[in-house]
Amino acid sequence: MKITSFDHYKEVYKHSVDQPEDFWAGIADSFLWKKKWDKVLEWNFKEPNIKWFQGAKLNITENCLDRHLETLRDKPAIIWEPNDPKEDHRVLTYRQLYKKVCQFANVLKNNGAKKGDRICIYMPMVPELAIALLACARIGAIHSVVFGGFSAQSIADRILDAECNIVITADGGFRGNKETPLKSIIDDALVRCPSVQKVIVLTRTRTPVAMIKGRDVWWEDEIKKVETQGIKDCPAEEMDAEDMLFILYTSGSTGKPKGVVHTCGGYMVYAGYTFDTSFQYQPNEVYFCTADIGWITGHSYIVYGPLSQGATSLMFEGIPTWPDAGRFWDIVDKFKVNIIYTAPTAIRSLMSFGEEPLNGKDLSSLTKLGSVGEPINEEAWHWFDEKIGHGHCPIVDTWWQTENGGHMITPIAGITPLKPGYASLPLPGVQPVLVDEKGTIIEGNEVSGNLCIRFPWPGMLRTTYGDHERCRQTYFATYPDMYFTGDGCSRDADGYYRITGRVDDVLNVSGHRIGTAEVENAINMHSTVVESAVVGYPHDIKGQGVYAFVVSPNMHDDPELTRKDIMMTVARIIGAIAKPDKIQFVSGLPKTRSGKIMRRILRKIAEGDTSNLGDTSTLLDPAVVEEIKAGAL
Numbered sequence: 001m002k003i004t005s006f007d008h009y010k011e012v013y014k015h016s017v018d019q020p021e022d023f024w025a026g027i028a029d030s031f032l033w034k035k036k037w038d039k040v041l042e043w044n045f046k047e048p049n050i051k052w053f054q055g056a057k058l059n060i061t062e063n064c065l066d067r068h069l070e071t072l073r074d075k076p077a078i079i080w081e082p083n084d085p086k087e088d089h090r091v092l093t094y095r096q097l098y099k100k101v102c103q104f105a106n107v108l109k110n111n112g113a114k115k116g117d118r119i120c121i122y123m124p125m126v127p128e129l130a131i132a133l134l135a136c137a138r139i140g141a142i143h144s145v146v147f148g149g150f151s152a153q154s155i156a157d158r159i160l161d162a163e164c165n166i167v168i169t170a171d172g173g174f175r176g177n178k179e180t181p182l183k184s185i186i187d188d189a190l191v192r193c194p195s196v197q198k199v200i201v202l203t204r205t206r207t208p209v210a211m212i213k214g215r216d217v218w219w220e221d222e223i224k225k226v227e228t229q230g231i232k233d234c235p236a237e238e239m240d241a242e243d244m245l246f247i248l249y250t251s252g253s254t255g256k257p258k259g260v261v262h263t264c265g266g267y268m269v270y271a272g273y274t275f276d277t278s279f280q281y282q283p284n285e286v287y288f289c290t291a292d293i294g295w296i297t298g299h300s301y302i303v304y305g306p307l308s309q310g311a312t313s314l315m316f317e318g319i320p321t322w323p324d325a326g327r328f329w330d331i332v333d334k335f336k337v338n339i340i341y342t343a344p345t346a347i348r349s350l351m352s353f354g355e356e357p358l359n360g361k362d363l364s365s366l367t368k369l370g371s372v373g374e375p376i377n378e379e380a381w382h383w384f385d386e387k388i389g390h391g392h393c394p395i396v397d398t399w400w401q402t403e404n405g406g407h408m409i410t411p412i413a414g415i416t417p418l419k420p421g422y423a424s425l426p427l428p429g430v431q432p433v434l435v436d437e438k439g440t441i442i443e444g445n446e447v448s449g450n451l452c453i454r455f456p457w458p459g460m461l462r463t464t465y466g467d468h469e470r471c472r473q474t475y476f477a478t479y480p481d482m483y484f485t486g487d488g489c490s491r492d493a494d495g496y497y498r499i500t501g502r503v504d505d506v507l508n509v510s511g512h513r514i515g516t517a518e519v520e521n522a523i524n525m526h527s528t529v530v531e532s533a534v535v536g537y538p539h540d541i542k543g544q545g546v547y548a549f550v551v552s553p554n555m556h557d558d559p560e561l562t563r564k565d566i567m568m569t570v571a572r573i574i575g576a577i578a579k580p581d582k583i584q585f586v587s588g589l590p591k592t593r594s595g596k597i598m599r600r601i602l603r604k605i606a607e608g609d610t611s612n613l614g615d616t617s618t619l620l621d622p623a624v625v626e627e628i629k630a631g632a633l
């Protein structure tokens with residue numbers, strides 16, 4: 001939606017609150033439906049039961065591909081920059097992408113895939129990853145993308161939870177100077193996953209892989225088969241608005257990651273609407289989102305959002321610091337990027353290299369900047385603004401979550417007056433509130449509380465896969481009739497929102513969501529560990545680091561070796577992204593008489609603030625606190 005002024009925003013916002021159904025019907029009208037809805041919205045947050053655009057029929061790929069074929073057929077849909085700058089980049093026009101998606105959708109069908117199947121995708125950041133998602137959507141199969149940094153164990157858990165019958169992967173993936181043997185990791189995962197009938201393997205690194213007869217097939221061979229069969233198109237499966245589109249696993253404060261479920265109609269409208277509105281995308285702009293498609297940002301803002309709006313989406317296989325810390329700026333220069341959407345952790349990491357990597361890079365094509373994933377500190381905001389945007393590019397600091405499907409609180413580029421560190425104001429259609437501990441709504445400004453949303457929006461999660469009660473418990477039970485985000489937040493005198501970070505046991509490490517309970521479970525798997533407690537602490541680059549207090553009375557003589565073994569254990573169980581930054585061995589954990597770990601105390605110690613630990617009189621063994629303080633890292 002194009003917003004023409006700040007006053008216009010306020011008007012539209014008011015309308016969206018006064019007449020939400022009318023507002024959303026208007027937005028949804030700009031999408032392509034096979035059949036329009038009978039009812040815009042039905043909802044209650046008690047069960048919860050949320051249904052948008054009931055009765056409507058659609059296929060999201062017709063919005064992302066078919067509807068652009070007439071007007072944008074030769075426009076680049078995806079520009080792909082490889083990890084190695086010496087390798088050629090690739091451009092897929094809308095017509096070419098359409099053809100490839102249809103081809104691969106037919107490959108899926110040839111391999112037994114059908115509507116409603118769950119398909120696990122574990123791939124590097126190559127165009128075929130986007131093609132795989134769209135091909136699943138084309139035939140009505142539900143994709144479950146697993147980020148390439150997760151371990152075999154994590155993949156197996158996700159495959160089992162969703163009962164996937166097909167896996168799409170690659171021989172390996174390149175990231176910086178590392179090569180990850182993706183297929184071999186899948187092979188390890190599949191030992192535990194009898195439901196998987198087929199594994200489709202793309203060639204990327206040409207590393208040797210085991211190909212199991214009857215189960216494993218090469219992507220390229222399967223495409224050839226489709227070509228020789230002479231099948232060209234693949235009709236888009238007709239989906240109900242509330243049919244599942246995808247599952248994406250994300251961490252919470254307890255237990256294993258849960259499968260957040262997004263549905264076809266609402267998610268399509270929300271991803272497209274937010275992309276268009278927040279970035280105020282103009283035809284012919286080149287848009288570069290640096291996220292990985294393994295996370296929600298990549299789903300909504302590399303694939304579905306931009307493609308549904310006919311945008312050119314630039315996709316990058318590598319990392320910001322390889323071959324050197326000027327890589328993003330080389331890409332901006334090379335493709336004359338207009339919009340770059342990245343994460344504070346990347347900005348802070350690049351800042352630490354100084355200005356040398358910026359020398360000789362022409363960034364004058366940039367008109368808009370975006371930030372996502374964690375609070376952006378003022379220093380990083382100003383660096384982004386001055387060194388990258390040269391003071392004339394608005395920064396949209398977009399707050400949202402996997403469960404939200406798309407942006408919730410964010411400036412609108414060029415419209416909303418900016419304040420560094422503030423996600424600013426809700427998009428039209430989003431109704432945030434701050435509540436106190438009891439769940440009472442805090443009115444007025446210059447206040448802070450827990451951030452909730454009191455009215456549904458089309459992109460919100462509908463359930464957690466296979467466990468609706470867990471969805472209710474996690475998001476809708478803390479405060480009645482509200483969706484609870486898990487974030488703390490303040491609202492300033494101008495009504496601007498500033499997200500202060502999670503108020504639950506979820507960490508945000510380099511913009512990745514990690515549950516402390518998950519890391520503790522992994523650490524406790526190590527043979528010498530009796531128990532552990534994991535908390536976050538401020539980290540200059542990562543935002544938060546992982547600090548583990550570990551009780552390991554019978555450890556190896558060499559604590560350093562045990563520390564490394566524990567790291568390896570976490571990498572095996574969850575993945576390298578969850579490895580603790582610090583491990584402190586302790587003789588016991590501070591517990592109350594009822595056996596509850598006093599995390600508040602551990603958090604303070606991890607933050608290096610031991611001056612005032614508050615009341616420790618209720619502790620079972622106060623002496624343990626002194627010991628932990630003395631040994632703090």
Ligand code: WTA
Pocket residue numbers: 250295296297371372373374375376397398399400401402403423485486487499501502508511512513
């Ligand atoms: C945090 C990522 C401050 C927040 C899209 C949220 C942010 C969690 C911002 C969701 C932002 C995301 N400012 N904090 N602009 N964006 N967060 O599910 O704590 O990976 O709850 O979704 O990231 O992380 P998730």
